[in-house]
Amino acid sequence: xxxxxxxxxxxxxxxxxxxxxxxxxxxxxxxxxxxxxxxxxxxxxxxxxxxxxxxxxxxxxxxxxxxxxxxxxxxxxxxxxxxxxxxxxxxxxxxxxxxxxxxxxxxxxxxxxxxxxxxxxxxxxxxxxxxxxxxxxxxxxxxxxxxxxxxxxxxxxxxxxxxxxxxxxxxxxxxxxxxxxxxxxxxxxxxxxxxxxxxxxxxxxxxxxxxxxxxxxxxxxxxxxxxxxxxxxxxxxxxxxxxxxxxxxxxxxxxxxxxxxxxxxxxxxxxxxxxxxxxxxxxxxxxxxxxxxxxxxxxxxxxxxxxxxxxxxxxxxxxxxxxxxxxxxxxxxxxxxxxxxxxxxxxxxxxxxxxxxxxxxxxxxxxxxxxxxxxxxxxxxxxxxxxxxxxxxxxxxxxxxxxxxxxxxxxxxxxxxxxxxxxxxxxx
Amino acid sequence: xxxxxxxxxxxxxxxxxxxxxxxxxxxxxxxxxxxxxxxxxxxxxxxxxxxxxxxxxxxxxxxxxxxxxxxxxxxxxxxxxxxxxxxxxxxxxxxxxxxxxxxxxxxxxxxxxxxxxxxxxxxxxxxxxxxxxxxxxxxxxxxxxxxxxxxxxxxxxxxxxxxxxxxxxxxxxxxxxxxxxxxxxxxxxxxxxxxxxxxxxxxxxxxxxxxxxxxxxxxxxxxxxxxxxxxxxxxxxxxxxxxxxxxxxxxxxxxxxxxxxxxxxxxxxxxxxxxxxxxxxxxxxxxxxxxxxxxxxxxxxxxxxxxxxxxxxxxxxxxxxxxxxxxxxxxxxxxxxxxxxxxxxxxxxxxxxxxxxxxxxxxxxxxxxxxxxxxxxxxxxxxxxxxxxxxxxxxxxxxxxxxxxxxxxxxxxxxxxxxxxxxxxxxxxxxxxxxxxxxxxxxxxxxxxxxxxxxxxxxxxxxxxxxxxxxxxxxxxxxxxxxxxxxxxxxxxxxxxxxxxxxxxxx
Numbered sequence: 001x002x003x004x005x006x007x008x009x010x011x012x013x014x015x016x017x018x019x020x021x022x023x024x025x026x027x028x029x030x031x032x033x034x035x036x037x038x039x040x041x042x043x044x045x046x047x048x049x050x051x052x053x054x055x056x057x058x059x060x061x062x063x064x065x066x067x068x069x070x071x072x073x074x075x076x077x078x079x080x081x082x083x084x085x086x087x088x089x090x091x092x093x094x095x096x097x098x099x100x101x102x103x104x105x106x107x108x109x110x111x112x113x114x115x116x117x118x119x120x121x122x123x124x125x126x127x128x129x130x131x132x133x134x135x136x137x138x139x140x141x142x143x144x145x146x147x148x149x150x151x152x153x154x155x156x157x158x159x160x161x162x163x164x165x166x167x168x169x170x171x172x173x174x175x176x177x178x179x180x181x182x183x184x185x186x187x188x189x190x191x192x193x194x195x196x197x198x199x200x201x202x203x204x205x206x207x208x209x210x211x212x213x214x215x216x217x218x219x220x221x222x223x224x225x226x227x228x229x230x231x232x233x234x235x236x237x238x239x240x241x242x243x244x245x246x247x248x249x250x251x252x253x254x255x256x257x258x259x260x261x262x263x264x265x266x267x268x269x270x271x272x273x274x275x276x277x278x279x280x281x282x283x284x285x286x287x288x289x290x291x292x293x294x295x296x297x298x299x300x301x302x303x304x305x306x307x308x309x310x311x312x313x314x315x316x317x318x319x320x321x322x323x324x325x326x327x328x329x330x331x332x333x334x335x336x337x338x339x340x341x342x343x344x345x346x347x348x349x350x351x352x353x354x355x356x357x358x359x360x361x362x363x364x365x366x367x368x369x370x371x372x373x374x375x376x377x378x379x380x381x382x383x384x385x386x387x388x389x390x391x392x393x394x395x396x397x398x399x400x401x402x403x404x405x406x407x408x409x410x411x412x413x414x415x416x417x418x419x420x421x422x423x424x425x426x427x428x
Numbered sequence: 429x430x431x432x433x434x435x436x437x438x439x440x441x442x443x444x445x446x447x448x449x450x451x452x453x454x455x456x457x458x459x460x461x462x463x464x465x466x467x468x469x470x471x472x473x474x475x476x477x478x479x480x481x482x483x484x485x486x487x488x489x490x491x492x493x494x495x496x497x498x499x500x501x502x503x504x505x506x507x508x509x510x511x512x513x514x515x516x517x518x519x520x521x522x523x524x525x526x527x528x529x530x531x532x533x534x535x536x537x538x539x540x541x542x543x544x545x546x547x548x549x550x551x552x553x554x555x556x557x558x559x560x561x562x563x564x565x566x567x568x569x570x571x572x573x574x575x576x577x578x579x580x581x582x583x584x585x586x587x588x589x590x591x592x593x594x595x596x597x598x599x600x601x602x603x604x605x606x607x608x609x610x611x612x613x614x615x616x617x618x619x620x621x622x623x624x625x626x627x628x629x630x631x632x633x634x635x636x637x638x639x640x641x642x643x644x645x646x647x648x649x650x651x652x653x654x655x656x657x658x659x660x661x662x663x664x665x666x667x668x669x670x671x672x673x674x675x676x677x678x679x680x681x682x683x684x685x686x687x688x689x690x691x692x693x694x695x696x697x698x699x700x701x702x703x704x705x706x707x708x709x710x711x712x713x714x715x716x717x718x719x720x721x722x723x724x725x726x727x728x729x730x731x732x733x734x735x736x737x738x739x740x741x742x743x744x745x746x747x748x749x750x751x752x753x754x755x756x757x758x759x760x761x762x763x764x765x766x767x768x769x770x771x772x773x774x775x776x777x778x779x780x781x782x783x784x785x786x787x788x789x790x791x792x793x794x795x796x797x798x799x800x801x802x803x804x805x806x807x808x809x810x811x812x813x814x815x816x817x818x819x820x821x822x823x824x825x826x827x828x829x830x831x832x833x834x835x836x837x838x839x840x841x842x843x844x845x846x847x848x849x850x851x852x853x854x855x856x857x858x859x860x861x862x863x864x865x866x867x868x869x870x871x872x873x874x875x876x877x878x879x880x881x882x883x884x885x886x887x888x889x890x891x892x893x894x895x896x897x898x899x900x901x902x903x904x905x906x907x908x909x910x911x912x913x914x915x916x917x918x919x920x921x922x923x924x925x926x927x928x929x930x931x932x933x934x935x
Contacts, residue, residue, distance in 0.1 A: 281803075282799045282800055282801060283790055283796045283799055283801055286783070286801060289779075290776055290779070290787070293777075293778050293779065294776045294777065294778075297773055297776045299735060299755060300755065300765065300787075300788070301755075301787045301788040302788050304754065
């Protein structure tokens with residue numbers, strides 16, 4: 001693509017890459033191929049390294065390698081079997097077991113019994129349940145990044161979103177579902193938006209960096225949660241848990257229990273689609289992307305940067321708030337202190353992996369959801385500690401953030417402009 | 429005696445581009461060789477090969493009859509090659525001595541910097557070559573011309589005898605250029621050999637011993653100042669005949685478009701950069717604002733376009749007060765702005781050519797319907813404008829970053845000129861562009877003027893100011909020192925004014 005553009009009359013110039021701040025260069029790559037190849041190879045490589053770690057941390061494998069000289073094939077066999085078993089368990093934990101599913105389908109068709117079917121679908125449903133808050137939170141960070149803002153505050157926004165929707169969920173009584181649930185969602189969105197807009201406003205008015213202030217807002221949100229759970233929002237028995245959200249505010253599940261898979265997942269896909277439409281098909285979206293890519297040019301073009309900054313942070317906050325709202329209204333139905341297992345922080349990694357593109361965020365959220373969903377089974381069946389999953393996730397992020405590793409590993413061509421940039425930087 | 433430097437069949441490919449195609453170059457001792465060519469002709473690539481920043485795909489480098497391998501700038505310095513970069517590589521807060529010794533620090537007692545010995549040597553070098561500079565001055569306080577001397581001293585300090593100057597005159601006043609040429613001569617007298625990269629024809633004819641012209645990565649010709657003329661060099665560079673002089677009919681003045689009264693503007697460091705400037709521009713005329721860069725032109729233009737707050741004074745466009753107006757309000761009054769730094773202000777490099785062509789009109793009909801962008805309308809307009817303004821791009825969908833500088837500028841010109849505008853503010857509209865693009869953009873500006881647009885042209889290039897303007901203002905330290913009718917402005921007079929020297933009142 002580049003090649004054609006550089007027609008006969010020019011030398012390569014350090015351009016786009018040179019002008020964009022480093023964070024954005026990491027989070028937003030150019031071109032469809034560039035944005036696919038590295039993440040896919042990163043995931044692949046992370047799994048290979050994960051396999052090595054699985055093998056190396058398994059006592060049976062280590063014992064077999066102790067006898068490498070007497071039984072070399074046995075050592076290799078055990079190694080591969082261990083890794084295979086672990087990943088098989090991970091896969092089955094994440095997606096369910098094909099055999100079980102087909103058996104359940106047969107039972108259903110022959111007897112009309114659905115219980116086994118739901119049981120077989122449960123792992124897949126669970127993975128998607130885990131993916132859902134990831135999607136919202138990942139979209140939040142990605143949205144900010146498209147507007148040139150680094151939203152580290154997704155976790156805090158998620159908490160206040162959860163708090164607001166939980167409150168509306170249990171305190172507002174007597175409304176029909178069709179009113180109550182949207183109202184609770186709206187409350188979560190508004191709280192998240194407010195939490196995001198504050199650092200946005202500070203940035204727009206005073207230039208205070210959003211990274212610092214979103215981090216600070218996280219702490220405020222955590223302590224606010226602590227306070228509310230021990231006082232105003234605590235259960236009647238004073239346990240630091242909110243009262244149960246009324247069923248009229250539930251985001252409903254799709255299948256009967258034990259499958260917890262719920263409509264929130266499709267809402268999340270809807271949010272991703274909406275974000276795509278907003279950013280790429282509307283004038284406001286163009287202003288946000290313009291500001292994100294080149295604030296000076298956006299000002300030159302008549303965009304009001306302050307407005308865009310606040311708007312971007314508010315929307316990012318609302319998305320993260322929705323992540324918490326989703327957990328409260330669709331999964332937990334009450335809010336406990338540790339109701340988020342770091343979705344907000346993982347979301348930074350998701351935006352990175354997903355190239356800050358809605359579709360990319362959805363895909364990387366699915367990946368993280370499946371990894372986490374399958375981890376429990378991997379531990380119980382194959383005896384591989386769940387922490388392996390964290391290692392794999394971490395590896396993926398490292399490789400995506402430092403694409404040079406992947407490029408040299410797989411002998412990929414380095415984008416030329418980065419090259420020139422480096423060489424110019426070295427000149428002295 | 430063999431030549432000091434010989435490049436044989438140097439070939440350097442970049443993906444899709446043949447930047448240097450079997451280039452042969454000979455540099456004799458004590459010679460000034462001018463390397464002339466448009467942007468993208470391969471001058472910089474060739475010099476980067478010589479300086480070890482690029483490895484050539486083919487060809488060899490021979491220094492004083494010996495074949496050498498140059499893999500990095502250190503190798504180059506080792507072989508006595510020094511480069512004075514267009515953009516200075518100086519640490520602003522360091523002194524001259526510290527900057528010069530950076531990387532080759534002399535040391536006493538093992539660990540302590542020996543500034544004294546270094547300063548001593550710098551003084552010696554500066555005397556020998558006529559490079560006046562105070563070794564203890566802090567670089568950021570020095571004028572650009574002196575900073576350049578520091579760069580030259582840096583190279584001489586490393587004992588280079590082949591000196592490459594990459595567009596050294598781009599940032600200098602005419603007087604500073606004269607100074608630099610004096611330095612060139614004294615360098616050559618003392619046995620140094622120079623390669624002088626430029627695209628300015630006058631300078632080449634004034635100083636070079638031999639001229640080598642590159643075009644599209646190949647040697648287009650080698651000549652001498654005696655044989656060559658401006659016209660012959662220009663056509664050698666571009667590959668066709670070029671009209672250097674702009675033809676323009678006498679100005680037909682119309683209504684008052686821009687009126688500026690006692691304008692005071694601060695720069696980024698909150699220092700007063702524009703100190704009470706007043707002027708008017710009427711429809712159908714070009715007001716040229718000459719001056720060395722950094723004398724408040726940038727701040728003036730930014731204030732005019734709403735990008736920078738006005739401290740006091742007023743700006744009126746077509747009778748409307750736009751002092752401290754939002755940029756969009758200024759734009760919607762029919763004002764167009766070709767910004768000084770096209771990549772920083774004028775374009776979003778990662779956006780497509782099509783999007784950049786509607787960068788400030790995307791929200792208007794027909795490009796938007798309500799809040800929805802009409803991509804079809806945007807693309808139709810883009811296709812039309814790319815054709816009309818001869819933007820060379822393989823597609824309107826590729827990022828504008830992939831275009832050459834000249835074509836990037838054409839995108840801006842296409843965008844700004846295709847709106848119904850009454851006022852054009854063009855800041856260094858041809859900076860860094862090749863002869864062909866300059867010719868084109870100049871003709872477009874004249875066209876706008878003839879169509880009744882008021883034009884403010886800001887440029888440090890005297891040639892540009894003199895050939896386009898109807899009236900010329902010279903800006904120095906935030907003030908207009910003079911506003912002259914173009915007929916009365918001579919190079920010498922403008923040059924003195926640019927240096928802040930007020931001529932005695934005419935008798």
